[in-house]
Amino acid sequence: MSESIRIPESRCPYCGFAITECTSLLAGDLPVARAFAVCCGCGNLCVFRDDLKLRLPNDAEIEWLLNNHAAAEVRQLVARARAFIALVCANRN
Ligand SMILES: [Zn+2]
Numbered sequence: 001m002s003e004s005i006r007i008p009e010s011r012c013p014y015c016g017f018a019i020t021e022c023t024s025l026l027a028g029d030l031p032v033a034r035a036f037a038v039c040c041g042c043g044n045l046c047v048f049r050d051d052l053k054l055r056l057p058n059d060a061e062i063e064w065l066l067n068n069h070a071a072a073e074v075r076q077l078v079a080r081a082r083a084f085i086a087l088v089c090a091n092r093n
Pocket of ligand 1: 012013014015016017039040041042043044
C-alpha cells in the first residue's frame, strides 16, 4: 500500500463521507480519472471523475465489473479495502 495522496475534497456519492486523501492498494499507483476507488466511510465502490472527485460507477463500469475476467482483481482489491476499513473502525471503538 502506498502513502496517502491529497486530492480535491469530494463527498462519497453513497454515504457523503468527506474525502480529501486517497491511498492506492497497488504500490506506486496515483489516482487517475475513471479509476475505481473504495470509500473509507462505507466501503462502496466509486470512480474518480476527471477532477479526481468521486462519482457513482456508470452502467458500463458495473457491467465490466460483473462480466470481465480482469475485474476479479478489482473485486479482490475491494474486499481487501473493506477488510482494512473494518479493521480501522474496530480499532477506533
Ligand atoms: Zn461512502
